[in-house]
Amino acid sequence: MPKGLLIVISGPSGVGKGTVLKEFIEDPALKLSYSISMTTREKRPGEVDGVNYYFVTREEFERARDNGELLEWTEFVGNYYGTPLKGVEELREQGRNVILEIEVEGCRQIREKCPEALTIYIVPPSMEELERRIRGRKTEPEEIVQQRLEKAAKEMQQIAEYKYVVCNDDVSLAADIIRVIIERHMERAK
Ligand code: 5GP
Numbered sequence: 001m002p003k004g005l006l007i008v009i010s011g012p013s014g015v016g017k018g019t020v021l022k023e024f025i026e027d028p029a030l031k032l033s034y035s036i037s038m039t040t041r042e043k044r045p046g047e048v049d050g051v052n053y054y055f056v057t058r059e060e061f062e063r064a065r066d067n068g069e070l071l072e073w074t075e076f077v078g079n080y081y082g083t084p085l086k087g088v089e090e091l092r093e094q095g096r097n098v099i100l101e102i103e104v105e106g107c108r109q110i111r112e113k114c115p116e117a118l119t120i121y122i123v124p125p126s127m128e129e130l131e132r133r134i135r136g137r138k139t140e141p142e143e144i145v146q147q148r149l150e151k152a153a154k155e156m157q158q159i160a161e162y163k164y165v166v167c168n169d170d171v172s173l174a175a176d177i178i179r180v181i182i183e184r185h186m187e188r189a190k
Contacts, residue, residue: 002189004031004092006114007099007182008107008162011122012152014134016168017101020122023175025099030182033096035088038064041079044139054084072102072109077147081106097182104155107162118185120178121162125169127153 011017025032038054040061049055056064061080065073073082083100091098100110110117124130130152134145159165164181168174 001095004033004095005097005182005185005189006088006092006110006117007032007097008110008117008119009099009101009122009178010103010107010119010155010162011168012124012130012155013148014130014137014152015122015124016133016171016174017122019171020168020174020178021099021101023172024179027179030179030186031095031097032182033091033098035083035098035100037081037083037100037102038070039079039081041081071113072106074103074105074109076103077144077151097186104158104161111161118164118181119162120164120166120181121159122166122168122174123156123159125167 009017009021021034024030025034036050036052036054038056038061040056040058043049043053043055047053058080061082064070064084065080065082069085070082071085071088073080075081081102083102083106088098088100100106102110107119111119124133127149131149134140134148140148166174166177
């Protein structure tokens with residue numbers, strides 16, 4: 001059995017990464033497993049601990065990081081985010097394709113450790129549309145919205161570091177494109 005792929009999906013806050021992923025993540029043919037990150041940010045309405053993230057305190061995060069329990073980590077708009085190491089390798093050994101939904105700095109750390117990682121960046125059709133989507137979510141105060149928009153503008157200058165860039169203008173089309181990319185890489189890994 002070939003080892004599973006390590007797939008990084010990035011994209012600015014509000015671009016709809018989760019919505020695109022939902023379209024194909026349960027497809028048994030793709031053998032995907034979503035890596036649940038650890039974060040210190042506040043839970044948004046509807047988010048569930050252990051499903052969307054492991055919500056932890058700064059002390060808990062720092063302890064995990066300092067004990068070498070994270071594959072990568074970063075600080076994003078005032079909060080820590082990181083990928084627990086445990087699970088990722090075991091799942092790949094079992095042939096599962098593991099999806100990390102992380103930002104640009106984390107992707108850089110992954111590329112250093114796993115140059116074979118399949119990296120995909122999702123872009124919005126325009127910055128105006130991105131702003132509309134972030135505001136539409138109505139979950140963050142204005143100051144945080146501004147910081148996330150600034151971060152998005154900076155991140156978008158670094159998309160050349162990714163193997164693929166996919167525009168999320170139409171959710172099902174973006175999902176189909178990513179599905180094909182994953183299928184092709186699975187065939188290649190055989
Ligand atoms: P949000 O607060 O909107 O859920 O996530 C903020 C940003 O952090 C998003 O770009 C998301 O992809 C990224 N992110 C989520 N989990 C991780 C992680 O474990 N590591 C890194 N580096 N970024 C993460």
